[in-house]
Every structure is written in structure tokens, then in C-alpha cells.
Amino acid sequence: MKILVCITHVPDTTSKIQFTDNNTKFDKNGVQFIIGPYDDYALARAVELKEQLGGSLTVLNVGEVDTEPTLRKALAIGADDAIRINAHPKDSLFVANQIAQIAKSNGYDLILMGRESIDFNGGMVHGMVGELLGMPSFSPVMKLEVDGDTVKMAREIEGGKEQVEAKLPLIAGCQEPIAEWKIPNMRGIMSARTKPLQVVEPSNDEVATSVSTFQLPPAKGAVKLIDKDNVDELVKLLKNEAKVL
């Protein structure tokens, strides 16, 4: 079983989002970067599948040199080797093209990634890679089991889930509760330092969108507090002032 896990390098979920250079650049000051939370689920499940079925597990990130600590963390969690496509991830089509290029020459059985990144929230890359490779893609996948060449998945739908069956190879955009996140242990961290991390130059410069400026939402007004012994007042305000009842 040959597995590829694609990970994003994103600001920690508690980061304060700010922009610089006339609102044209993300302000990295004081921000800690992590493996995208959804990608962490994909990686955790891939580690389990490798333990169960054997084979190899490669992680890939499209990013500049500053994303290497994130790739090393993925190696510490259990990937065997890493590929960094040396480019700023310009948009989802650009990223999808890079992934498809690597996948074409490596023949992976299973390509896993998060359902979406938590920076741009597009949820597009898995489907684009699927279309570029002519491979089925499924998302958001919350359960994934491999039995021979059959994959049994649970896919989230609004208000429930559906069970889906398909044949390898395929692509899945993952989310919880597909697996418990894995925390790297000391042995993992030590071995990650010597695992191969290959740097590949980008192959196709095509983009479909570009960001011209960023904006922050307007500041929220202060909360109106209502006495706990006067809940009737709250209901009146919701009806007459907020007009939501």
C-alpha cells in the first residue's frame, strides 16, 4: 500500500489574524504554524493504515522553506519520507497541479488530505487533483477502511452520513472522527531528523485566482447583559429589538 498525505502549513487555530503592507500580506508576526487540523486527521489515519497493511507513507507540502518544520513534524508522527514542492501555494489550482504532477509519476494507491485548509477554507484541492488524475475523490470522509482493493468510507452529509464503497486508487478529503490525532514521541522526533525530505521545483505555474487585498470584519459591539431573573426581557429584546423571533 502506497499512501500520499498532503498537508497544509497554517496558522494555529487560536491565532489573531492580521495583515500588513496595506492589507496585501498575512502578518506572520507572533503566529505559530501547524499542520492543518483536517490534514492531521488524514495523517493519523494514514499512519494507522500503514501499521495495519504495510507499505509506504509519504507526506507532501507545497510551500517555501519555512514549512519544513511542519513536514518534519509529520515525519515524527509516522511518515517515511517527505516532499516539499518549493513554491508559495498561490491558489488551489496551482497546488492541485503540483500534487497531480508528483502523483502521476509515483502511482499512489491512496491520496489523503484534509477536507479543507483552515486559512483559505476552499475545500477544493482533493476534487481538483481527482479530476486532473481521472481518479474518484470523496469528501468529507469521516471513516475509511481498506479491505483488499475495496475502500469503505463514511462521508458526512448534512444532518448525517452516508456509507460509500469504492475501489483503489482514490482520493479522500478527511475530517474527524476518522482517527485520533497522533502526538509525536521522542523516538519519532529523533528519527524524523534523518528521514528523507526531498525538495522539488514546481512544474506548472497556472493559477485561476489571486488575492488583491484582505479585510477584517467590523468590530463587534458590546454584549447586552440581561439579569438572570428577568428572562422575559431577553425574549422581548429578541422579538422587538433584534427581530429574530
Added chain:
Amino acid sequence: MSILVYLEHADGAVKKTSLEAVSYGKALADKLGAGDVIALGLGSIAEAELAKAGTAGASKVLHVSDERLTAGIIQAHATAVAEVYKSIGASTLVLAKSSLGDAVAARLAVKLDASLVSNVVELPDTSAGYQVKRSIYTGKAFAVTEVTKEHKILAVKKNAVDLKTDGAAAAVEIISVNLSDADFAGKITATDKAEGDILLPEADIVVSGGRGLKGPENWGMIESLAKELGAATGCSKPVSDIGWRPHHEHVGQTGVKVAPTLYVAVGISGAIQHLAGVNSSKCIVVINKDPEAPFFKAADYGIVGDAFEVLPKLTEAVKALK
């Protein structure tokens, strides 16, 4: 040049978010002089349901009634939409942002060689190029995005446009498309849905409970208030992790993102990851016994008090309103 709108349905009822996408398409056509707005339904959907797209602003509704498309098989939907898009000579595809919509739109972006923008919150600005504002960082910011390709796919965020209900009745025309076995590479073997409940991502009012509720046995209080309000129920992540509530009720950054008119949060601290899933709500009410709970900073109205005391009173007060 026309605008095609992809309709999603739940058990044969066209989703409200898809009707919002139709209204967005209509406003876009009016703004750009872009011609007809044509809606497309796939699978078993009643004609009366499809006709609602007319009231929301479509001038025509196309229906591929092929049974196999009733379930949301991603590849098959993408193939069907691409064929219809090309056959009507459309220039733009509009759809509602959703888990199925995202997956279908991504494949279509490649099939149609189109620029795809998701989480769209406003009509495009065409004064210099074609710029669309979209929500990013899970609602914490916006990106004004330049669309560079001739063909455009816009996935519209829930509640970003007003739903139009005064359009004319639209004729529904049955059409067929070519689908191959490869389009059905994934087989849906079972569907488990919460029966009779109001769907959380679609709900206009949501009542959510957190760890402050102490245990699943106390969820009756949340359900009673939700019932009086006609609301869906939600929860924080630890609540679904411990198994007090099903996973699909978990709201937040890693769970369901909701955008209701009213969000009531009870016994939830308001961690940033929870807020990320609710920050598009129109009005937020927070009930928490800790006056320092961060949720109060994001709330419009708040009660500092014990949920076990406040919730039954609030349910009575809502009941009395009727």
C-alpha cells in the same frame, strides 16, 4: 451567455441555500446584464420543488431526473453539470457552499477550465477586472479575490444574499445527460440521517449546549428550548468527543459551520475554535455562569447564570410569547 445554478436537495426538497444561490445568480445577471438564470436539479425532485427556483429568480429550470443522481455521487454530478453548462453556453456557474457543493465544484473547475471562488459573500465588483469578496480564516477575515479565467464558478456562503421570493413561476424542462460507469465509481451503500430533526447547517435558529450541561441526561433542557423555538440543536466539540451528542451536531472550526439568524449557546466557553463555526450568525445569545467566559465578547445578548436555572425559565418565556 447565461448563468447556471446547481441545485442541491435533501430528500427531494430543494435546499434553502440553493435557492439563495439562485437569488445570487439573478442579482448577478441583473448587475452584469449576463442573460438568463437557469437552475439545474439532479435526481428525484418533485416538480413543485424545482419550480421554487423560479420564485427565487430563475427563468428556467432544467431537470435531469436520472434516479442514479438522487444521491450525491460527486463525479456523476460534476459530469452532469459540466455537460449542461456547455450545452447552454453558460459563462458562470453559481452554487451554495456545502460539503457536496465544494466537492462537485472542485472537479468542475478543472472540467470547465474555470476560476472557482468559494465562501463568496458579495456580488462581484467589476469596476476593475472581476473581484469577488470571500470569507477566509474560518470567518475571521475576507479576501478580495481577482478571478482570472473567462469561466467562473462562485460558491456562495449561506445567508450572504437575501432570498428572493417574488420571481415568476419557471417552466421545468426534463433533459438527459451522458453518464458512464466511471462516473459512478463510488457506490453509496447506506444513508443514516437524523430523522425528523431540523438540519443543523440549514437551520434558522440553533440552540447549542457545551460541557457546562454536565451530562447527556440534561440535554432534554436544550431540546425543549429548541422545540419551542423551532430550532436545530448543536454542541461543542468535547460534548461530541465524549459521546454525549452525535458527531454531526458538533459546531465549530473542525465541525459544522452554521450561519443562523439566532444562535443560543448554553454552557459553552466560547473558545476561538467554537466561535469560528458560529461567527456568521446574525444574533448570538450566551448563557454561562462565568461572567468572564470569552463567549460574552462575541455575543449580542447574554445572561450570566446557571443553565439549570435559566433554561427552563427561558423555555417558558418563549412559550408564553406564542
